[in-house]
Amino acid sequence: MQERTKNTVRRIEQVAVSLFASKGVAETTVKDIARGTGLSEGALYRHYASKDDLVWRTFQHHYVALAARLGSAAGRETSARDKLAVMIREIGQAHDDDPALFHFLVFVQHGQLNRLEPGTPTPVTVFRDVIDAAISHGELPAQDADLATALVLGLVLQPMTFLAYGRLTGPQAAYAERIATAAWAALTAVPPAAPVSEEPRS
Amino acid sequence: MQERTKNTVRRIEQVAVSLFASKGVAETTVKDIARGTGLSEGALYRHYASKDDLVWRTFQHHYVALAARLGSAAGRETSARDKLAVMIREIGQAHDDDPALFHFLVFVQHGQLNRLEPGTPTPVTVFRDVIDAAISHGELPAQDADLATALVLGLVLQPMTFLAYGRLTGPQAAYAERIATAAWAALTAVPPAAPVSEEPRS
Amino acid sequence: MQERTKNTVRRIEQVAVSLFASKGVAETTVKDIARGTGLSEGALYRHYASKDDLVWRTFQHHYVALAARLGSAAGRETSARDKLAVMIREIGQAHDDDPALFHFLVFVQHGQLNRLEPGTPTPVTVFRDVIDAAISHGELPAQDADLATALVLGLVLQPMTFLAYGRLTGPQAAYAERIATAAWAALTAVPPAAPVSEEPRS
């Protein structure tokens, strides 16, 4: 009973996420999800109050879990550089584990983001916290932590988009080293005082 | 009349894009667009064959224009580094000129991307071409040009996402220098011995 | 078991009637009733063949019982005037005993009325019989017995509606005397030839 229900819910989420990732949330009908699970439309409403509830709960659950996964990975390292490297590897792994889920979480989420209770740890804040601490401790040069976070996330996520569009192939894991290197370079190549490279002129 | 029509079309596009960017394409109804332009629903169909036609033509037109704008900017420079820097500045400018349009083009586009005739120059290919050439000419170390393109685009686009979510503020132009520096650092910081891929894609 | 079942049925009826009275029959779902009784939805179907069956049997049972209660009260008196007075008191009592049930029977009944086997004694026919007899025996002036019944019932029922809407307060019993007086006055005040008739005595 308990078990059966749990499996049903799992199957619904799986089908839904897969459809959301490939067609978008609005383009996925409740009927689609029902068909995919082998259930009737009405049966879905025993498990979720509404389509929106299904979207939101699925998003929230996995988004928080992803943040925890990243945080846990970071916790296993001590230096900022290693923390970032392992997080990048971990997020790549999460992507490869279930690309559809990952896409739903990161690219398809539909204004779900601002429904999160303020203060909830998210993948973004986990990255930001590590970067912020590194700046405080002098492991990274002084800089805008939010911008720095954006840069790292951009390096991580954009290859996944390319993967989705077929512009890149193979598991995202293959790119983790390259991205980690690029990320560290990007974070340490701060323009003003940084002698790392020729100053760009305005 | 010609003029009048042109203005009307322009206003329709503007309203539509603004709605698309803030609510998404599926969530924007033809009635919304009609209301926003002051036209009747039926009148829109004099200018576009369907809602889809409106979306597609608007996307295509501006997407190609953005590619041209970037290409033209790149053409004014000679070194790869300067080309990239100016493209980053230009794309930031394009964003600040019309954030809604930019968001529609880059983040909301709705499977419009794969409707482009293969070979059409897009912002992505413009970046890729510059990077590819730089690798060929030895201005950049040997590396997977597609991955390199992804890295640069990630550095450019993610801050805009942060801007949209309020995680960053101010015009994107303010970040252009920092991003250009980071991009060059990321492209030149290839991991010691392991080039991910040396053969550029066709 | 017998006892247990009886109690269950009673509780179901009570909950159902209360919901019917406050929300209407169509607006009350089987799930509502199940929740209210602490039973599962499926379990209700052990006691009733269908929702309609529940409505109908509940209605019929109590409607007939109310008629019997009124008839029995009338039987304790001899004069028409006293019969009416005691019936008015009794129906008021029935209302105060269980206002929800009363409302269901009299105001919410949902076309259940015309499902009664023709000839079944109902509160209406009980009143009518008394009035009819009184006219035959000369206790009341000649008049249309049906209209007379309507008048008396109107005097009795409308205050209950006012009670339900908060336009009157307190137990309906408080109004019984006044209503009885008014009823007798109304029945004896026949317009055409009737000389205003016998004055009502205290």
Add this chain to the structure above:
Amino acid sequence: MQERTKNTVRRIEQVAVSLFASKGVAETTVKDIARGTGLSEGALYRHYASKDDLVWRTFQHHYVALAARLGSAAGRETSARDKLAVMIREIGQAHDDDPALFHFLVFVQHGQLNRLEPGTPTPVTVFRDVIDAAISHGELPAQDADLATALVLGLVLQPMTFLAYGRLTGPQAAYAERIATAAWAALTAVPPAAPVSEEPRS
């Protein structure tokens, strides 16, 4: 255009009211109304925001109109007795003009009543005002004006219920005189020593 729309709305209301009166609001589907008017279901939503909106606006419009009609009739008379008599005649006329509408307003209304802005004149308050004034001026003996109103309304409305159930026949107008006589008798036949309440409500 204007005219066409007005006619459409009128036809919708007419069909809807007729169905509401015969089947009840909940039992009447939007499809029923569409079929009855010859429109598509979707077309109804150009004229009403929802089924509920259709019910409410129809109710409100005609309920207020009925109050006005009664008030206007009362205004043509001076004595309380005549005012009541003419109101009773008028309400009977309103019933006969459109029995379905009348039933919808008085018997089917579904909690619409408490959506009226407080202070809105309704048929009930119009009766109550006349009775209240008559008590103040000594035209009627001291008594609870609300109860008195209930009594009069009961006398007026119950025969209509009987009409609907076939227990009475013919136009309600036929009963107006009898009802008016009964009403006056009921209002003046206050029990000797026990006035239920002497202080009229605010």
Add this chain to the structure above:
DNA sequence: AATGAATGAGCTTTCATTCAT
């Protein structure tokens, strides 16, 4: 006997599109 997941018909509502005026 009891549960509650599942069904399936049918409900209200939305919306891109058409068309009479």
Add this chain to the structure above:
DNA sequence: TATGAATGAAAGCTCATTCAT
């Protein structure tokens, strides 16, 4: 040419009822 009423297909959702456990 412009309007907005009308269409009709499909969406999300509800709910009385059934049925495996």
